[in-house]
Amino acid sequence: MTDHETEPVGAQAPPVSESGGHPLRWRILALLGLAQLMLILDVTVVALALPHIGEDLGLSREALTWTVxxxxxxxxxxxLLGGRITDLFGAKPVVLAGLMVFVLASLSAGLGDSALTLLGGRIGQGVGAALLSPAALSLVVTLFEGAERNRALGVWSALGGGGAAVGVLLGGLLTAGPGWPWVFYVNVPIGMMVAVALTVLLPAATPAGPRPRLDVLGAVLVTASSATLIYALVGAGDRGWIDLFTAALVGVAALGYVGFVVWQRRTASPLMDIGLLARRPVATGAFLIVMATALMIAVFFLGTFYFQNHRGYSAARTGLLFLPVAIATMAGADLTGRALAVIDASRLAVLGLVVAAVGLAIPAIWLDPVPVVLGVAVAGAGTGALFVVASATALGQVAPHEAGIASGIVSTFHEFGASLGAAVTSSVAAASLLGTTTAGFTRGFVTAALTAVVAAALATRRGTDAV
Structure with missing residues (x-):
């Protein structure tokens, strides 16, 4: 994408039906949606399998955290680099390449017999997802027109709202049934079927518009900086939060982020439009999506280890206990989407964070199975609301030609939020994740609740609707 042409491209205008758009657009959307759902599910589908993976492979707490x-x-x-590659080579080949990388990496992760092979497979899945997701979204934009495009994008957004919560339930059922490797193996037949169908149905495409240069250095800087920060946070559970080495790693990560910003301002074809990110609505939307994803991951991380390791519940029973969380998350997202038409986004953001804080406070005060289920379901409703508000805030005031890169920014911060949530929760609750004490679970829920309170205070002060 260029600085001025940031809307996703990658396909020539396909043949249109009488109603406008590609004649097979809804069938293609179903297939692309199924592929995207696999990517979303794989953020949380491993959550219920983590205790079993750790036991079978003898993994440490740090290795289990890195699995997420x-x-x-x-x-x-x-x-964002995947979006640039889509601009360069066209959406169809990038979708298919990303899908095949994801499928092969899923097979590798399922076959993993050590921390190294498992994490290698997970990194490969991430690479495939980074190619597939932006290319698939660009196809949704080009295949649909007018009001139908809004409907299609609504379906696309709904996948993210409920898919993560459903992933925990699916992970529990697969782990209790054929075993934890199947949380990865299940992607193989589905991915292959989708790849074959898309090969036939997707129109042949060539890139449209100018071909941008790939900002590989920018991608390396931001990913390496984030990896360093996550490594520091994961290790803080053992080394301590005020440890010199932890502080040094955080400093290195900060320098890396500064270098990334400087490079983005200097390079002719930046990976990210820093000027767009500096706008208050986009920055606030990115902040809210980080909070929503981090809190969601904290809930799943703490809940799965509490029920399975401390209470001795099976993976299937634990997965079913998360069913109310999935329902509450989708309900919170749906109600918030309707309320946005009449209630200010800033108020809904604060409300979502307060609801999440209240939910997380329940198991922090009373750590027992019923309060935990009730609390995380309430928290799920709050985070579901946040997902909707974050997208509406970040994308509601950008120009049409900026929508593509703004969507990429929000999606990027969504994944970074998951990484941060897993790292911080793992460190705070370290004593309980692989031990017998419950003190770590309590600290984890308290930390998550306080984080939501602080975020609500910040959202109240800044507001989410200012330009």
Whole structure:
């Protein structure tokens, strides 16, 4: 994408039907949506499998945390680069390439018999997802027109709202059934089927518009800086939060981010439009999506280890206990989407954070199965609301030609939020994740609740509707 042409491209105008748009657009959307759902599910589908993976492979707490963070970090860090590659080569080949990388990496992760092979597979999944997701979204934009495009984008957004919560339920059922490798194996037949169908149905395409240069250095800087920060946060659970080495790693990450910003301002074809990110609505939307994803991951991380390791529940039973969370998350997103027409976005953001804080405070005060389920369901409703407000805030006031890069920014921060949530929660609750004490769970829920309170205070002060 160029500085002035940031809307996703990558396909020539396809043949149109009498109603406008590609004649097979809804069938293609179903396939692309299924592929995107796999990517979203893989953020949380491993959550219920983590205790079993750790036991079978003898993994440490740090390795288990990286099982989540390695995927989301590669996904988020390379997503904007994936958008640039789509501009360069066209959406169809990038979708198919990303899908095949994701499928092969899923197979590798399922076959993994050590931390190294498992994490290598998860990184590969992230790379495939970073190629597939922006290319698929660009196809949705080009295949649909007018009001139908809004409907299609609504379907696309709904996948993110409920897919993550459903992933925990699916992960529990697969882990209790054929075993934890199947949380990865299940992607193989589905991915292959989708790839074959898309090969036939997608129109042949060539890139449209000018071909941008790939900002590989920018992608390396932002991904390496984020990986360093996540490494520091994960290790803080053992080394301590005020440890000199932890502080040094955080400093290195900060320098890397500064270098990324400087490079983005100097390079002719930047990975990210820093000027767009500096706008208050986009920055606030990015902040809210980080909060929503981090809190969501904290809920799943704490809940799955509490129920399975401390209470001794099976993965299937634990997964079913998260069903109310999935329902509450989707309900919160749906109600908020309707309320945006009559209630100010800033108030809905604060309300979502307050609801999340209240929900997280329940198990922080009373750590028992019923309060935990009730609390995380309430928190799920709050985070579901935040996902909708974040997207509406970040994208509601950008020009049409800026919508593509703004969407990429929001998606990138979504994945970084998952990485941060897993890292911080793992460190705060370290004593309980692989031990017998419950003190770590309580600290984890308290930390998450306080984070939501602080975020609500910031949202109240700044507002989300200012330009």
């Amino acid at each position: 963070s390695a995927y989301t970090l590669a996904f988020g860090g390379l997503m």
